[in-house]
Structure formats: structure tokens, C-alpha cells
Amino acid sequence: MYLTTKKPAYKDFLTKSPYYKQVPVNATASGPDAGVDTVMTWGNVQALGSISLAVVPNGLHGSDVDGIKKNIVATADAYLDIASKQGYRVPFKPGAQGYPWGSNSFILNNLIVIGLANDLTHDPKYLNGVAGGMDYIMGRNPLDQGFVTGYGERALAYPHHRFWSFQANPKFPKAPPGALSGGPNSGLEDPYVQAAGLHGCPPEKCFVDNIEAWSANEITVNWNAPLVWVTAFLDERGAKAEKNTKVKRTQ
Numbered sequence: 721m722y723l724t725t726k727k728p729a730y731k732d733f734l735t736k737s738p739y740y741k742q743v744p745v746n747a748t749a750s751g752p753d754a755g756v757d758t759v760m761t762w763g764n765v766q767a768l769g770s771i772s773l774a775v776v777p778n779g780l781h782g783s784d785v786d787g788i789k790k791n792i793v794a795t796a797d798a799y800l801d802i803a804s805k806q807g808y809r810v811p812f813k814p815g816a817q818g819y820p821w822g823s824n825s826f827i828l829n830n831l832i833v834i835g836l837a838n839d840l841t842h843d844p845k846y847l848n849g850v851a852g853g854m855d856y857i858m859g860r861n862p863l864d865q866g867f868v869t870g871y872g873e874r875a876l877a878y879p880h881h882r883f884w885s886f887q888a889n890p891k892f893p894k895a896p897p898g899a900l901s902g903g904p905n906s907g908l909e910d911p912y913v914q915a916a917g918l919h920g921c922p923p924e925k926c927f928v929d930n931i932e933a934w935s936a937n938e939i940t941v942n943w944n945a946p947l948v949w950v951t952a953f954l955d956e957r958g959a960k961a962e963k964n965t966k967v968k969r970t971q
Contacts, residue, residue, distance in 0.1 A: 723776050731779065739766035741773075741784065743791040743833065745798045752907075756815040757802060758826040759795060759833050762942050767795075771836065789840050796837030799830045800849050808861055808924070809852040818906025819923035821935060824867050825902065827853055828946035835953040847957055854950060857900075862924045868947065870897025878931045880938040887931045899939045900947045903927060909935035 722730035734740060746757050747764035760767045773780060774788040799811035806813060811830045812823070820826065831853045838846035859866040859874055866872030869879065876899070878887040884895035904927040908914055912932035918925075927936045 723772055723778055726779055734769070734773075735780075735784075739769065741770055741788045741791060743767045743770050743788065743795045745795050752817070753815065753820045756820055756826065757799075757813060758829055760829050761826070767833070771832075775836070775839075792833060793837045793840060796834045796846055796849070799834055800845065803849060803852060808856050810856040810861075811849060811853050814906070814923040819904045819926060821905045821907055821909070822902040822940070822943055823904050823923075824857060824900060825940075825943035825946060827856065827903075828900075828943070828950055831950045832946055832953075835950065838957075850950060850954060854954060857947070862922065863904075863927060865927065865929065867901045867903050868897075869895040869899040876901050876929055876937075878929050878937070880931050880934040885931055895939075898944075898947075900944050901927075901929070901937050901939060902943060903936065905936045907935060 721727070722734055744759060744764075744767060746755065747760050747767060748754050748756050748758065753761060770788050770791065774785060774792060778785075802813050803809045803811040810827055811834060812827045831850050834846050834849045834853070837843070838850065857867050859872045864874055866875045869876045877894070879895050879899055879901050881895060881899075883892060884899070885892040886894040904924050905913075906921070906923050906926045908918055908921075908926060910933055912930055912934075913926070913928055913936055916928050916933075918928070927933075929937060931937070
């Protein structure tokens with residue numbers, strides 16, 4: 721509301737908030753995902769407000785905006801450090817209970833922050849970090865499994881969905897390209913994965929591509945939203961790189 725109206729009352733409220741300027745490395749303070757390193761979840765959205773204040777012109781003091789930007793970069797650095805210690809260079813690591821429900825969204829949300837750090841600093845290490853994380857989503861993972869329908873050599877085929885349910889009933893359509901699965905989930909909450917011999921699975925292997933595997937293979941709008949952001953970011957960077965290459969060739 722402050723960004724839209726610039727009203728002093730909204731500014732006063734947000735600057736007094738305990739979440740003001742925060743871009744936490746770990747936004748999950750309680751619940752089943754407590755201790756999992758992710759900047760935001762559906763129930764922990766303080767970072768979204770901070771990001772908006774950093775990228776949208778507003779009436780905040782310049783030092784406050786600079787402080788938010790520094791917090792974004794610091795959090796991105798923390799995720800790059802995590803990625804450097806993971807076998808598949810993904811900016812996310814298992815929590816105490818392994819990989820959480822919707823783990824792919826945790827990864828993509830973290831990639832947003834890394835991408836923003838590239839916007840703010842133009843340091844290529846952040847661009848490389850985003851590309852590495854997307855590689856995992858697209859199939860460079862222990863399962864050799866893409867988690868997006870319609871893309872990759874081994875693309876997702878049968879997400880849990882009420883309408884895109886061809887696997888359950890051929891009268892219904894297959895999922896169109898671009899739908900993201902929640903991905904590996906150590907909780908194994910549904911009967912299908914429990915019967916699939918996955919008990920004790922390594923976190924990144926707790927997955928099966930089947931419409932009945934709702935705890936590992938459902939899709940949601942708040943998981944697909946960061947996929948769109950990260951895809952658009954990489955597409956923009958790729959277009960700029962291609963343009964620069966063409967310019968150099970003509971010189």
C-alpha cells in the first residue's frame with residue numbers, strides 16, 4: 721500500500737515492522753519446515769516486501785533502500801555458499817527432516833534472490849548460480865528427471881492435478897508444457913510413494929512422477945510463479961549475451 725499510495729501512515733507502519741528490510745536466509749521459524757534455508761514460503765513473505773522496496777522507486781531514505789539491497793546480496797552469497805557444498809550445486813540443502821514438501825519451490829525462491837543480486841551487482845557469479853540451480857530443476861539431479869512438463873530429455877509427465885489427469889483417465893488432457901512439480905519430498909505423505917519402495921530415500925531421490933503421488937508431484941500456482949521469474953531472468957540474460965556476441969562479430 722505504501723508503494724502504491726506513498727501515504728505517510730503506511731510508511732510509518734512498515735518502518736516500525738520487525739520485518740522491515742529483512743531478507744532472511746532462513747524464513748521458516750516454526751512448523752514442519754523450521755530450520756530450512758529458504759528466503760520465503762507461502763506463509764513467510766517478509767522478504768517479498770523488502771524486495772519490492774528495493775526495486776520499486778519510493779520515498780524511503782536512500783540509506784534504507786541501500787540497506788535492503790545489501791541484505792539481498794548477503795542472502796544471495798549465503799545461498800551460493802550452500803550451493804558450493806551440494807553435489808549438484810543447488811542453493812538448498814536438506815533440513816533436519818530431509819527435503820520438504822514442494823522442495824523445488826524453495827530452490828526457485830532462493831534463485832530469485834540470487835538473480836536480484838546479479839541485477840544489483842552485475843557480478844557473473846550470481847548469474848552462474850541461477851543457471852546452476854535451474855539445471856537441477858531441468859534434470860541435472862540424482863534422478864536424471866526434469867521437473868517441468870514439456871521441457872528436457874526426461875520431462876515431467878504426470879503431475880498430480882484434477883484436470884490434467886490423462887494418466888488416471890484418458891478422457892482428460894495431459895499437462896501442457898511449463899507445469900512445475902513440487903519435487904522430492906522426504907515426508908512421503910501419500911500412499912503411492914509409501915508403496916513405491918522409497919522409505920529411507922536420500923532427500924533428492926524422494927520422488928516419483930505419478931499422478932497419485934500428491935505429496936511429491938502436485939503443482940501449485942505459488943510454486944510455478946518463481947519458475948516464471950527465474951525463466952524470464954535467464955531468458956533476458958541469454959538474449960543480452962547473444963546480442964553482445966553479434967555486436968562483437970560485426971566489429
